Amino acid sequence: MTPDGSGGWTEKVLHNFGTASDGRYPEAGLIFDGNGNLYGATGGGGTHTRGTVFELTPDGSGGWTEKVLHNFGSGDDGAEPNSSLIWDNAGNLYGATGQGGTHGVSGGAGTVFEMTPNGDGSWTEKVLHNFGSGMDGLNPKAGLIFDAAGNLYGTTYYGGTHSSGTVFELTPNGDGSWTEKVLHNFGSGMDGQYPWAGLIFDAAGNLYGTTADGGSHGRGGIVFEMSPDGSGGWTEKILHNFNSGKDGGFPEAGLIFDGNGNLYGTTGAGGSLNWGTAFEMTPDGSGGWTEFLLHNFGIGNDGRSPYSGLVFDNAGHLYGTTNAGSTYGEGMVFEITPD
Amino acid sequence: MRHKFLAMRPRMVLAICTIALFAMNTLAASEKTVHILGRSSDGAYPYYSNLIFDAAGNLYGMTYLWRRSLRQPWMRDRIRDDTRREWRLDGESAA
Numbered sequence: 001m002t003p004d005g006s007g008g009w010t011e012k013v014l015h016n017f018g019t020a021s022d023g024r025y026p027e028a029g030l031i032f033d034g035n036g037n038l039y040g041a042t043g044g045g046g047t048h049t050r051g052t053v054f055e056l057t058p059d060g061s062g063g064w065t066e067k068v069l070h071n072f073g074s075g076d077d078g079a080e081p082n083s084s085l086i087w088d089n090a091g092n093l094y095g096a097t098g099q100g101g102t103h104g105v106s107g108g109a110g111t112v113f114e115m116t117p118n119g120d121g122s123w124t125e126k127v128l129h130n131f132g133s134g135m136d137g138l139n140p141k142a143g144l145i146f147d148a149a150g151n152l153y154g155t156t157y158y159g160g161t162h163s164s165g166t167v168f169e170l171t172p173n174g175d176g177s178w179t180e181k182v183l184h185n186f187g188s189g190m191d192g193q194y195p196w197a198g199l200i201f202d203a204a205g206n207l208y209g210t211t212a213d214g215g216s217h218g219r220g221g222i223v224f225e226m227s228p229d230g231s232g233g234w235t236e237k238i239l240h241n242f243n244s245g246k247d248g249g250f251p252e253a254g255l256i257f258d259g260n261g262n263l264y265g266t267t268g269a270g271g272s273l274n275w276g277t278a279f280e281m282t283p284d285g286s287g288g289w290t291e292f293l294l295h296n297f298g299i300g301n302d303g304r305s306p307y308s309g310l311v312f313d314n315a316g317h318l319y320g321t322t323n324a325g326s327t328y329g330e331g332m333v334f335e336i337t338p339d
Numbered sequence: 340m341r342h343k344f345l346a347m348r349p350r351m352v353l354a355i356c357t358i359a360l361f362a363m364n365t366l367a368a369s370e371k372t373v374h375i376l377g378r379s380s381d382g383a384y385p386y387y388s389n390l391i392f393d394a395a396g397n398l399y400g401m402t403y404l405w406r407r408s409l410r411q412p413w414m415r416d417r418i419r420d421d422t423r424r425e426w427r428l429d430g431e432s433a434a
Contacts, residue, residue, distance in 0.1 A: 001374060001390075001398035009373045009398070013382065016405045026401040029389035036393070040401060084389065141387075196387075246363055252387065280366060294368040302370070308400075309389045319373065319398060321385040328377030331385050333398070339367035 001333060009333075014064040015056055017042060023052035023068065028084040028143065029308070030056075033091075038064075041081040041095055048073030050100065051081045053093065053115055053125075069123040070115060076102045077125055078111035083198070084143035085115075088150070092116045094128075096140040096154060103132030109159070110139045112152065112170060112178075128178040129170055131156060136180055137166035142198035142254065144170075152178075153207060155195040162187030164214065165195045167207065167226055167234070183234040184226060186211055192222035192238065197254035197309070199226075202261070207234075210251040210265060215241040220249040220270070223263065223281055223289070239263075239289040240281060245270040247291055248277035253309035255281075258316075263289075266306040266320060273298035275325065276306045278318065278336055295336055297322060303332040310336075376402060 001009045018024045023042030030040045038056040046052040050073025056064045073079050079100030085093045093115040101111040109132025115123045131137050137156030144154040152170040160166035164187025170178045187193045192211030199209045207226040215222040220242035226234045242249045249270030255263045263281040271277035275298025281289045298304045303322025310320045318336040326332035377383045382402025390400045 001400075003396060011374050011381065013380070013405070014399075018405070025403050027386040027388065027403060028401070029387070030391055030399050030401060032391065032393065038399065082387070253389075278368075278370075290364060292364045292366040294366055295370045301372075303372070307387050308385060311390050311392065313392060313396065319390050321376075321388065321390065321400060323384055323386055326372065326377070327375045328383070330377030330383035331402070332372050332376055333374040333385075333390070333400070335371045335373050337369050337371070339369060 014038075015066045018045060021045070021047045021068075021071075022066070023054055027082040031085050031087065033087070039069075039085055039093060041083065041085060043080045043082040043098075046071035046073065050079035051097070053081065053085070053095070053123075070125045072097060072100065072125075076100065076108075076127065076130070078113050078127060079108060081113075082141060086144050086146065088146065093123075094144050094152060096142070096144060098139050098141055098157075101127065101130035101132065103130050104138060108132070109137075110156070112140070112144065112154070112180075128152075129180045131159065135159065135161050135185070136182060137168055141196045145199050145201065147201065147205070153183075153199050155198060155209060157194055157196060160185035160187070162191075162193075164191075164193035165211065167195070167199070167209070167236075184236050187214060190214075190216040190238075190241075191236070192224060196252040200255055200257065202257065208239075208255050208263060210253070210255065212250050212252050212268075217241055217243055220245065221251050221267070223251070223255070223265070223291075240291050242267065242270060245274060246272060247293065248279055252307045253320075256310055256312065258312065264294075264310050264318060266308070266310060268305050268307050268323075271296040271298070275302075275304035276322070278306065278310065278320070294318070294338070298325060301325075301327055303334055306334075373398075381405070 024045030026042045030038045042052045052068045053070045055067045078097030081097045083096040085095045097111045100108040111127045112129045114126045138159030140156045144152045156166045167184040169181045193214030194212045196212045199207045223240040225237045248267030251267045253266045255265045267277045278294040280292045304325030306322045308321045310318045382405045384403040388401040
């Protein structure tokens with residue numbers, strides 16, 4: 001999507017998935033490398049039909065060329081990678097698969113994987129953790145995030161001691177293996193359930209995220225903060241329980257911060273028309289947070305059901321997508337400008 | 340003398356309480372459509388694909404499907420199911 005200089009935008013399709021053994025059905029986002037190449041994952045397709053990791057490279061004449069870096073579904077290498085990817089400082093890619101791996105039933109409980117470039121244009125995939133052993137979580141949907149020490153953090157949609165999802169940490173052991181530790185089990189009492197989205201850090205090392213269901217109103221989801229307790233554990237604090245639906249409900253997207261420490265996100269349902277919202281969470285100075293609605297989706301030809309998160313441009317405008325609604329009922333790209 | 344509030348009709352009291360209960364904090368903001376997905380050669384259903392900017396200010400993202408003509412009935416059913424009809428709060432049918 002390129003700004004046309006007069007306030008509009010022009011869309012150009014860079015690659016059509018789904019031909020021959022190409023990947024299909026991408027659900028997550030893209031990331032750049034330092035050379036302007038794009039990387040992502042598809043949840044289906046590939047030579048084993050269980051998804052791919054791919055690279056898109058500009059061809060110098062306005063087009064882009066796709067190269068599949070890994071085909072999932074061979075053995076226990078994971079399947080259906082519907083998460084976004086993240087780089088480490090050494091140029092390796094990390095992500096999660098919602099299915100596959102060595103544990104679980106009905107196609108596996110998912111994995112965390114690493115992709116390492118071999119130097120000859122090929123890449124090698126390695127599974128860092130197989131979910132589904134004991135209470136370690138099941139079926140991660142979202143991407144991962146590193147802390148400054150090189151540990152990975154993420155969420156699982158199911159599993160854990162209450163079968164409502166987890167927040168987990170993966171720590172490198174120094175010998176190529178990684179150890180998983182569950183930081184929080186969702187679903188106890190009025191806690192949130194089923195975190196679909198990934199996590200973000202604040203400058204103090206606290207983690208923030210959403211759950212797509214649960215909370216003090218039974219359903220609707222929450223916004224939560226996870227803080228290290230100084231003795232190796234983490235404490236969850238609920239910042240907002242999505243309420244009657246008018247304040248939004250069922251957030252499936254992650255959060256972003258602005259420069260003032262406010263959080264922004266979307267909900268796939270709820271709001272005045274029950275077609276989702278964009279919201280801001282502002283700290284009240286006494287440990288609490290207040291939710292403000294920025295937009296109720298679904299009016300007229302507006303988009304409906306925003307499942308993705310938001311991104312700021314340099315001027316403070318927010319951009320995102322809806323998965324339904326608009327002219328053809330198949331989604332739109334939107335911009336929100338605070339007045 | 341009865342308090343003015345108590346003298347109100349019960350239905351009006353209920354309405355005031357309901358409005359107070361469901362009053363939402365809002366911030367003034369305007370939304371604009373940047374691009375409508377789903378034209379014949381375009382993609383559709385971006386699902387969870389966050390957008391990213393490049394250094395020049397261009398936006399990048401992905402969609403779950405491309406070209407309306409390639410969609411199969413089973414795929415349309417899957418999309419319809421995935422629109423989280425069961426999660427909508429007022430029983431209204433999803434798109």
